[in-house]
Amino acid sequence: MKNGALVFLAVFVALGLSWCGFVLVPARQLGGAKQTTILNTSDLYPVGRPGEANMGLQVYRANGCAACHTEQVRQSGVVCDVVLTSPGKNPVLVSNLVSTLKLNGLDKEVADAVSDRITAAGGKTEIHIVATGPDIARMGWGTRQSVAEDYLYDYPVQLGGLRAGPDLSNIGVRDPDANWQLVHLYAPSSEVKSSTMPPFRYLFEVRKIGGTGVSPVQTGETPVPQPSPDALVFPKGFGPPAGYEVVPKPEAKELAAYLLSLRANVPLHDAPFTP
Amino acid sequence: MTEMKTQDAMAGSPDAKINASCRVPLLALFGGAALWLVAGSVLAMIASIKFHAPDFLADCPFLTYGRVQPAADDALLYGFCIPAALGVMLWIFARLRRTPLCLPLVAVAAANLWHLGVLVGLAGVLIGDGTGFAWLEFPRGSSALLFVAFLLMAISAVATFGERRERELYPSHWFLLAALLWFPWIYATGNLFLVAWPVRGVAQAAIDFWFGNNLLFVWLGLVGIGTAFYFLPKFAGRPLQSRYLALFAFWTLILFGTWNGIPAGAPLPAWMPALSAIAGSLTVIPVLAVITIVWKTLCGSKNVVSSLRLEDSAHPSSVAVLRRVDRAAAPSRGGPFCFIRFGLASFVLASFMLIAMACPQISRVTEFTWFGPAQAQLQLYGFFAMTMFGAIYYVLPRVAGFEWPFPKLARVHFWISMLGVLLLVVPLAIGGVVQGLKWADPNIAPVDVAGATLPFLRVSTTGLLLLLLGNLLFALNIFGLTIVWKLALLKKAVAIVKAPLPVHRPDKIGTAAGGEIGAPASSTAAGRGEVNT
Numbered sequence: 001m002k003n004g005a006l007v008f009l010a011v012f013v014a015l016g017l018s019w020c021g022f023v024l025v026p027a028r029q030l031g032g033a034k035q036t037t038i039l040n041t042s043d044l045y046p047v048g049r050p051g052e053a054n055m056g057l058q059v060y061r062a063n064g065c066a067a068c069h070t071e072q073v074r075q076s077g078v079v080c081d082v083v084l085t086s087p088g089k090n091p092v093l094v095s096n097l098v099s100t101l102k103l104n105g106l107d108k109e110v111a112d113a114v115s116d117r118i119t120a121a122g123g124k125t126e127i128h129i130v131a132t133g134p135d136i137a138r139m140g141w142g143t144r145q146s147v148a149e150d151y152l153y154d155y156p157v158q159l160g161g162l163r164a165g166p167d168l169s170n171i172g173v174r175d176p177d178a179n180w181q182l183v184h185l186y187a188p189s190s191e192v193k194s195s196t197m198p199p200f201r202y203l204f205e206v207r208k209i210g211g212t213g214v215s216p217v218q219t220g221e222t223p224v225p226q227p228s229p230d231a232l233v234f235p236k237g238f239g240p241p242a243g244y245e246v247v248p249k250p251e252a253k254e255l256a257a258y259l260l261s262l263r264a265n266v267p268l269h270d271a272p273f274t275p
Numbered sequence: 276m277t278e279m280k281t282q283d284a285m286a287g288s289p290d291a292k293i294n295a296s297c298r299v300p301l302l303a304l305f306g307g308a309a310l311w312l313v314a315g316s317v318l319a320m321i322a323s324i325k326f327h328a329p330d331f332l333a334d335c336p337f338l339t340y341g342r343v344q345p346a347a348d349d350a351l352l353y354g355f356c357i358p359a360a361l362g363v364m365l366w367i368f369a370r371l372r373r374t375p376l377c378l379p380l381v382a383v384a385a386a387n388l389w390h391l392g393v394l395v396g397l398a399g400v401l402i403g404d405g406t407g408f409a410w411l412e413f414p415r416g417s418s419a420l421l422f423v424a425f426l427l428m429a430i431s432a433v434a435t436f437g438e439r440r441e442r443e444l445y446p447s448h449w450f451l452l453a454a455l456l457w458f459p460w461i462y463a464t465g466n467l468f469l470v471a472w473p474v475r476g477v478a479q480a481a482i483d484f485w486f487g488n489n490l491l492f493v494w495l496g497l498v499g500i501g502t503a504f505y506f507l508p509k510f511a512g513r514p515l516q517s518r519y520l521a522l523f524a525f526w527t528l529i530l531f532g533t534w535n536g537i538p539a540g541a542p543l544p545a546w547m548p549a550l551s552a553i554a555g556s557l558t559v560i561p562v563l564a565v566i567t568i569v570w571k572t573l574c575g576s577k578n579v580v581s582s583l584r585l586e587d588s589a590h591p592s593s594v595a596v597l598r599r600v601d602r603a604a605a606p607s608r609g610g611p612f613c614f615i616r617f618g619l620a621s622f623v624l625a626s627f628m629l630i631a632m633a634c635p636q637i638s639r640v641t642e643f644t645w646f647g648p649a650q651a652q653l654q655l656y657g658f659f660a661m662t663m664f665g666a667i668y669y670v671l672p673r674v675a676g677f678e679w680p681f682p683k684l685a686r687v688h689f690w691i692s693m694l695g696v697l698l699l700v701v702p703l704a705i706g707g708v709v710q711g712l713k714w715a716d717p718n719i720a721p722v723d724v725a726g727a728t729l730p731f732l733r734v735s736t737t738g739l740l741l742l743l744l745g746n747l748l749f750a751l752n753i754f755g756l757t758i759v760w761k762l763a764l765l766k767k768a769v770a771i772v773k774a775p776l777p778v779h780r781p782d783k784i785g786t787a788a789g790g791e792i793g794a795p796a797s798s799t800a801a802g803r804g805e806v807n808t
Contacts, residue, residue, distance in 0.1 A: 062403030064341020
């Protein structure tokens with residue numbers, strides 16, 4: 001090895017190439033990303049999560065939810081559906097024509113041609129863009145693929161790599177009820193039969209109803225024990241014993257707020273669809 | 276320790292000197308590594324049982340699945356794989372340079388610092404302080420400890436490398452030196468860009484993918500293959516076939532392998548997964564080169580190679596290696612050789628799984644399934660840990676100067692681990708493919724897909740159980756050896772104390788005992804106590 005320094009330099013460059021490609025360039029290209037506008041509107045996206053949801057992201061991270069859940073919807077492509085909005089002046093002719101045509105799952109060109117034929121017959125149509133792929137059409141985990149903008153304000157970005165459970169990109173759209181989310185966290189099998197998700201009971205407190213209420217000595221009368229407004233409402237057969245209630249700790253509330261804030265469901269330039 | 280060194284010098288052989296210089300650092304590295312290995316197995320068992328019974332340990336926040344699972348992976352990777360790699364690396368450097376280890380005390384300090392870092396890191400992950408980035412979960416404090424420890428270790432290794440008594444570079448040098456450079460680079464990048472001053476948005480995911488691939492595939496590949504290339508000629512009784520092919524494998528590995536790891540479906544600009552897919556297909560080249568080298572080196576090794584022909588060999592480095600082959604070890608193909616052969620087979624399989632996952636058509640099915648964890652476990656356990664077991668079983672008795680206390684358990688360890696790896700990886704990989712196919716199959720209700728993987732997960736728990744047993748046997752051997760060594764030291768110290776010599780003896784006792792107080796090892800506290808008393 002007469003040219004030890006030269007060899008070292010070559011190794012350095014060979015390794016450094018991938019560093020430039022997959023660290024430096026994305027850090028510059030994606031790290032400087034800005035908000036984008038929702039397709040066909042002037043609304044900005046994303047607008048950042050509410051403070052409680054942002055704290056919930058830290059609960060999500062601390063408990064390693066990403067070990068089993070992804071936050072990325074895949075898409076294999078887009079197709080166009082032709083939708084008849086009004087049969088026009090000659091409904092019989094149009095409906096006869098429509099019944100002979102294939103309206104769903106078309107290429108852009110075919111969809112345009114179909115639309116033109118219906119328009120020529122007097123009907124009015126719209127062309128809807130639909131994202132395809134098992135994640136969307138079959139599992140119902142979203143309406144479009146996930147794109148870089150969806151994670152713009154998140155730290156840490158929790159893409160996840162394994163789906164031992166369902167994808168959560170749009171869990172806030174699928175199950176927008178905070179009580180459902182909390183009950184599911186406390187006792188997953190109460191909401192999803194034969195769920196393999198471990199229960200997160202340590203994020204909750206089981207206590208006597210009225211235990212923290214105003215003491216009777218001060219008011220001079222015996223109050224009826226009032227359940228906490230935060231207490232979970234369970235499906236039949238899953239609640240705590242009578243006289244007790246399950247109240248979420250702040251972490252559980254934050255986590256639920258984060259889950260409800262997971263809504264990647266607006267059309268973007270990178271991921272168009274017709275809502 | 277100085278005393279021990281001089282005694283060995285009086286014993287004369289340079290090999291003994293090299294071994295003595297490595298003794299304390301390697302015992303510190305391997306002892307702690309064995310401990311983390313067992314700890315990691317226990318954590319992995321806990322995580323796996325949760326799929327049988329989600330309620331298992333559910334009320335303990337420290338042991339929730341999302342903390343135990345990464346902690347188990349980190350204990351295996353940072354606790355066992357990397358310290359074992361560093362120990363083997365130091366020894367190979369010393370042997371190939373035919374010089375005692377330089378700065379052994381720095382290496383000892385680094386070993387203890389490393390194990391402390393792992394302890395702090397694992398505790399951090401379990402109390403919920405993990406960073407949330409795959410393979411980089413350790414909180415920043417422990418990452419800093421690991422980084423400093425690695426640099427100290429690298430200083431000792433590079434200083435040893437600089438002591439040139441043997442001018443020629445052996446192929447293993449390339450792999451191991453590149454690994455010494457690459458780990459601080461990727462580890463610093465990961466921690467600076469993701470934890471200290473995080474980049475914005477999904478660039479975090481891109482850097483994490485890059486880091487994970489470069490640590491698991493490239494770094495472990497460099498060290499594991501470099502180690503295997505050192506031991507293969509010893510076991511085969513003939514030089515590596517050939518040196519040039521090995522360099523070819525090296526260059527193609529660092530040129531192409533480093534670009535893998537961006538999954539096809541990631542929400543990143545399209546050029547990134549595309550580039551990764553191309554790199555994936557090119558990664559076939561170094562893997563084929565490694566297969567060829569191993570094949571050509573091992574096949575035909577049954578021919579008896581006369582020492583005369585060795586002297587005539589064209590490559591001085593290979594002669595040097597072969598001259599050092601212990602007469603007893605050369606024909607022996609059991610023990611360490613089995614581990615390293617299995618490790619190489621796993622490397623090939625794990626690499627092909629990685630390459631398959633980079634192919635967009637296949638990744639459409641395997642992405643987000645158990646196929647990914649199966650590949651990672653095969654790489655970590657089947658390839659790397661097994662290669663390190665082989666190396667440690669070979670190195671440690673020579674370094675410590677004692678035979679393994681339970682040599683039969685080493686054989687049992689091999690069979691149990693092999694079976695364990697197969698039972699862990701094969702069901703997960705098949706389960707992953709089944710899972711991926713069922714997601715796309717419109718005839719199966721979506722809720723049934725998750726349940727379909729459960730039988731596979733349950734079989735893989737058996738694999739983990741076997742691995743835990745095997746690791747216990749390994750730890751038993753390591754700690755047995757450490758205790759034997761400590762007892763011998765104690766005897767020596769007692770002999771010195773009892774020796775009826777006047778005048779200058781007392782301060783000699785001081786040096787011997789003082790040297791041992793400085794001796795390391797989280798693992799050997801009991802033994803140290805004995806020496807101190």
